[in-house]
Amino acid sequence: MNPNSFITADWPAPTGLVAGTTTRVGGVSPAPRDSLDLGAGGPAAAGTDVTANRALLTAELDLVSAPVWLSQEHGARVADANHPVAHPADAAVATDEQRVCAVLTADCLPILLCDRHGHAWAAVHGGWRGLAAGVIAATVSAMPVAAERLLAWLGPAIGPSMFRVDTDVRDALLTDVPEAExxxxxxxxxxxxxxxxxxxxxxxxxxxxxxxGGDLCTYSDAGRFFSYRRDGATGRMASVIGWATTVA
Known part of the structure; x- marks a missing residue:
């Protein structure tokens, strides 16, 4: 994979646990989803391109299996990635070393979780609606390890200088964490x-x-990131976490 195609999470996760976020660089999709579009939807031709890009991702990151792709709905439902996922969800938790978790974003906040010993890992799609609905707490609760043993990494999302919201959104996000004022x-x-x-x-x-993590803005960096709020019709990055074949 193009060395500019993947941002590796900078955190003390177990050796061999692949974690990070793709950029828009290094795939086969044409404009305006050029070029490493990993999301569904769009023109009919995008389907084939996305399939090719997803295969490239799995191979070049040396993942033990293709990621478990979710049907995201901006909610707080958490999927068990150890088994087939048959319902919409905005987070996935795995303990089976053959399972790779992933979420798609283009301004929303991707959050990766794992414990230091690699017993469990998760990917979370943190749009403002999902954050307000409690997707983070739901995912932490779904993991079979104590919260204090978990590490979290925040991937690229729209930064505070570019993300404007109304009072109702602010109030919704502060309902459970007023200390985030x-x-x-x-x-x-x-x-x-x-x-x-x-x-x-x-x-x-x-x-x-x-x-x-938590220091990259998708909106401000058009060269590396897709951004729905900046471009409208655009592709999706993937934030993935799972084992490499060389250590699984």
Whole structure:
């Protein structure tokens, strides 16, 4: 895979656990989804391109299997990736070393979780609706290890300088974590919202003490990232976590 195609999570995860987020670079999709589009939908031709890009991802990252792709709905449902997923979900948890978790984003916040010993791992799709619905707490609760043993990594998402929300969104995101009020800066009648700060507050509230990442903006970096709010019709990046074949 193109060395610019994948951002490896910078966290003290177990050796051999592949974790990180793809960029838009290095695939076969044409504009405006050029070129490593890993999402579903779009023109009919995009289906074949996405299939090719997903196969490239699995092979070049040396993953033990193709990721478990979810039908995301901006909610808080968590799938058990150890078994076939037959319902929409915005997070997946695995303990079977042959299972790779993944979520798709293009401004929403991807969150990866694992414990230091590699007994469990998860991928979370953290759009503002999912965060407000409690997808982080639901995922932490679904993992068969104590929250204090978990590591979290926050992948590329729309940054606070580019993400403006109304009062109702701010209130929804602060319902369970009022201590995250600092994540919202007034901007006229709206607010600049820091999804990273909200997620950190929710992870802390859930008992996760080690949180990494959270410093990349999809909207501001058109060369590396897809952004729905910037471009409208666009592709999707994938945040994946699972074992490499060389250690599984």
């Amino acid at each position: 600092h994540a919202f800066d007034p901007d006229g009648v709206r607010y600049r919202a820091d999804l990273y700060a909200v997620a950190r507050a929710q992870l802390t509230r859930a008992g996760v003490g080690e949180i990494y």
